[in-house]
Amino acid sequence: MRPTDRWRLVLGRYADQRLPAPADADGARYERALDYLYGREYAGRGGRPDGAAEEREVTAGSLDPSAPSIVEWLGEVRELFPRETVETIERHALDRYGLTELVSDPEVLACIEPSEELLKTLLSLKGRLAPAVLSQVRRIIRTVVEDLRRRLETEVRQAFTGRLSQHRHSPLPVAKNFDPRGTIRANLRHWDPERRQLVVERPLFFQRNARRIPWEVVLLVDQSGSMVGSVIHSAVMAGILAGLPSYRLRLVVFDTSVVDLSDVAADPVEMLMSVQLGGGTDIAQAVNYAGQILDNPARAVVVLVSDFCEGGPPSELVAAVRRLVEARVTAIGLASLDGSAHPHYDKQMAGRLADVGMSIGALSPGQLAEWLAEVTAR
Template sequence: MTGTGSTTAGPPSHGVPDQEAARRWRLVLGRYAAERLDVPAGDQRLESTLGYLYDREYTARGHAAGRREAGRRGGGGSGGAGLEGSAPHGVDFSALGWLGEARSLFPRETFERMQVEAVGRYGLTELLGDRGTVEAMEPSRELATALLQLRGKLDPSVADGVRRVIERVVEDVVRRLRSRFLTAVGGRVDRSRRSMHRVARNFDWKRTLRANLGRVDGDGRMLVQDVRFNARQKRALTWDVVVLVDQSGSMAASLLYSAVCAGILSGLPGIDVRLVLFDTNVVDMSHLAHDPVSVLLTAQLGGGTDIARAVRFAEGQVRDPSRTVVALVSDFYEGGSVSELLAAVRRLRASGVTLLGLAALDETADPVYDQGTARRLAEAGMEVAALTPERFAEWLGEVLA
């Protein structure tokens, strides 16, 4: 602030915190701040790498690189000193070179986000055309869902790259989830035997109390040294698990995890999985339930939603109602008849089918959904929740035990 009350537009020159703030603002604003904020020598690679991707935002909004708008700052000059290009320090990136540079400069979480924005927001799909580059990408749920949403718009030449990215993401998710499903859903509790699997689901509190009764001190506190767990047995009878998955665009992440969960369940003994995708049509994908990648590459995200039609289809798949679970994965924004949907749910519930409505089946379990329809489904007999895949495995284990 000067003595006349005017403000200065340049970066503050006093104190390390102000210098750091100016540095960060320069990286955020990019080359359009070049006249007011300099790039520190140590930030030139960061500036170039960020600019290669995010200067596309300015271009998309009509800002021209290399010149100023006529009449700006100084009363109408026709050009003057222009703005710098997207690689202002002589770095001439290709999309493939940019990927390697970004990986080397930024933390993993930041790099993953930049990948998603490069492909999903700014259309750098050439990253998917080279096998080596695809292998160098960091597989993430966000990248896979972005590709699923874009898949119908991508050039066929990158189809192999899209498949490989989704394969790597699915492999990673399966690796994390398989043991949880094996533990939770792999069999029923056998209370006659002790278990070697020391997990919370198998904890036997009654036996643990009895085993430690002799270790109670004068204040009534028990010193627990012998913790008991129940074993689990294989099921003698088969359960039918029907998974209905909404293909609307907002359900991309839930579709990914639904396909993976169905794939894991299809490999467990005593469970017969029916996997059904729906929009206004119903597509039975049960023959591919064991192959989540093929399911995901077949799915068509977007379009309308007829949940009632999908639930009526599930009715036709029921063989033994008392041993059937129908899991509906949807945001519950019904484009068809809500009354028909509720009627079908009531019929299934009255017959003895166990019903679960999942507003989200993903790692955040933080859905956007039609709360009115969800409430009416709950009143009709469907348990409604938003679950992580791990919690879904636990819920199934409780039902199938």
């Protein structure tokens, strides 16, 4: 693509009078595909489409074309642009231009590339989605969750199943447990000086220390709208932890009500289909519930995933956390559980909770697993 063609894509319809026409038909296709969406930027600002001498009446960005036209446009975008660009365009269509029809028509949803950003939008709108699209919503949730789980499961399980033993070896030939130095020492007698090669007759593999975790873990997840990314990662994390042996997980979501989803903790898709984002927040009620369901507080961990924006009296939340800590419960508050580098949360409230003994942080699922592994190794 010529530099002038790239500038045409940047400038949009106003490039016609200043720059030469696209070099080929594909250049025109790129322009039409982008103008379908980003041309709304000019209309929203009262611009003059096509360089007209007088402004014509324009309306705010919306999906005026029929659903089949949207499907054709999505198909064109996916054919022309790489996947990362497609996801950006779809995200702009939803977030910047409010084209919510993209997530309300089954045919359109079937054409959209599943992504974490799309899933966040679907969860935010879930209370308003028509029944006709729920099967597509479930498909998108499953695709995103499986991708996240593949990326996270190895590091999470490794954190919980123990570190490699540097002193004992295992008869099981697992590649990631290979002991290169031990293997060389054990096979030095098979060194061939003429060929300058070491013949390995007996490779050695470290034995992984199996560690039982007879701890209770309660994962309290805030359903407020700002926590949607953390809700997704909490669901995946719960699904992984629920599959670990000798480990008891309780999954609880809350707003102004508390809902125990422990029965579906092993199924992130069902968990995400059950949440209702938005509404008020009563964190103290959720913390009190966590304290009531613990069998052995001294060997229990409560993980509160929240932005700490308490809707009720702050003193009640502080008192609830203090009671957990005094009962010897290990408590951690996470402002983010999705790898966000700059989570938004109530720092003053988080500071008050830290003062009564709750650890506060923003962790990825893998980092949370490492933290839990250290706590439960005591």
